[in-house]
Amino acid sequence: MKDSRRSRLFLGLLLAVALVLITVDHRSENTPVFGPLRTIVTSAFGAVERGVSTVTEPIGGFVGALAGAQGSREQITNLKAQNSKLEGELSSQRIDKRRSAELQAMLGLSGLGGYKVVPAQVVARRASPGFEDAVEIDAGTADGIKPDMTVLNGQGLVGRVVRATASTATVVLLCDPASSTGARIENSGELGVISGLGANGNSGRRIMFRLLDSTLPIAAGTRLVSFGSQQGVPYVAGVPIGVIEKVEATPGELTRTAYAKPFADLSSIDVVGVVVEGPKRDPRDALLPQAPKPAAKPKPKPKPATTALPGQQAQPQIARPGVTNPETGPGNPAPRNTRPDSRPENTSPENVSPEDTAPENTAPGNARTTDRENRGPAEPVRGREGETSIPDDEAA
Amino acid sequence: MPRILLTTLLVLTALVLQVTVVNRLPVSVVPDFVLLVVIALGAIRGPVAGATIGFFSGLGADLLPPADHALGQHALVLCLVGFAAGRWGERWPLLTVAACAAGAPALALAVSGLLGDPGIDLRTFEAVWPMAALVNLLAAPVVVWAALKMYGPRPEKATAAAVPGWRRT
Known part of the structure; x- marks a missing residue:
């Protein structure tokens, strides 16, 4: 047959x-x-990918906007067709604004470290099980990008370039199981190796850190920066990598294993920068976001006891304004208040615009959604109370 | 002849849309539409055509940037899947499509593991495979339905019709 x-x-x-x-x-x-x-083939497909990405960019953006914009959707249903058209324009503007904020943050970070970067945007991503975690960016050798260059975004290290064509380049992410990066603990010279966990790491939200000296205690909340390789290839020194979340008890092993959460959100990266020229000298810990006041105290003397139960301590110590703001922002306005003084050293002009745009971007959105969310559940309850209370009143 | 063009176009569209749109959606697990297209075409057109389509789709997926694995890894997996879909797709269509959609991620992981890719072990398999299989199973009916709409049901002599076709490409 x-x-x-x-x-x-x-x-x-x-x-x-x-x-x-x-x-x-x-x-x-x-x-x-x-x-x-x-x-x-890479050049040919790269060109097609760039083209398709330009056309379909709004689709991904639209899905993203829908996920986070319950408020906007309610508005659409309430208002007439004219308003919905305006809403469409607004949402596209919001995407542009978010992108520009990301770019500003990235440029701010690289300016702080003295890196010379080429900004780029992610156009394609590969994420099939059993294969690498890699993205394609829309800058290539024509922009001065060569293989083995560091890629970062506004939050921290993203990965490194492995292949570059004229107009696109392939970046292997930090969370790829095949990638390993030299890392240094902040405020000390202790070295370790960061390796990706791939799909084991909850799709890029967790990476493994092996401290080379197993006798040293590490506490959750300790932050890591890149150690840097010789001549900055493939990694330049001083880029923030992540914060330790969990320390594993590994008795009898030569290295100490911990799990860290990368500063950069590797599951949704958009605007990145490729470091084409490293700094003259190691920026040390200057690029790390300022630690919050409560977390700063226990850090200089990490108690060995804290390593035993790192999970509980992790949340208050992760003090990244950008990350914690959406979670804690609506509940208590404290992070917003600490935000201006959270980065005291960079009062230089480049700081003004990200600080201006970022809170504007996140804070009103949060405020609006929480307003809606609060109002949404509250109104029915109030209505029910009203219904039940009216007979009470009448009875009274 | 137009069928070959249609097939090529379909596979290329799936390849490009997969990396530019689907993989960048803000969710952690997404279906592999290239795989599903190969399964659907294999089931419609028979084992030889299925293996050929699978092989060349896989080769395309291997070359498509961003790529950082050995050339031929996808080709191997999709070739086998295309063949399997064509071989048993006529007798037990539903079961075959489901088995292929769920089994292909496992096969891909196994090939990666055998090639010694770092970080691929049993724990990875346990963490990755169930979700990947599930989303593939959920998306499979849509893709198969669309492919059936485009191609019509499987012809009586699928192999005979397909063989002259692929030779001329």
């Missing part, structure tokens, strides 16, 4: 070709046999 000898032979042939391709490509890492082929 269809399962004839020829079809089996054919399958065998194709499988053999695939295996040969794998073997040749796997064995010839230093002398790429398929280099020209890859370059040609």
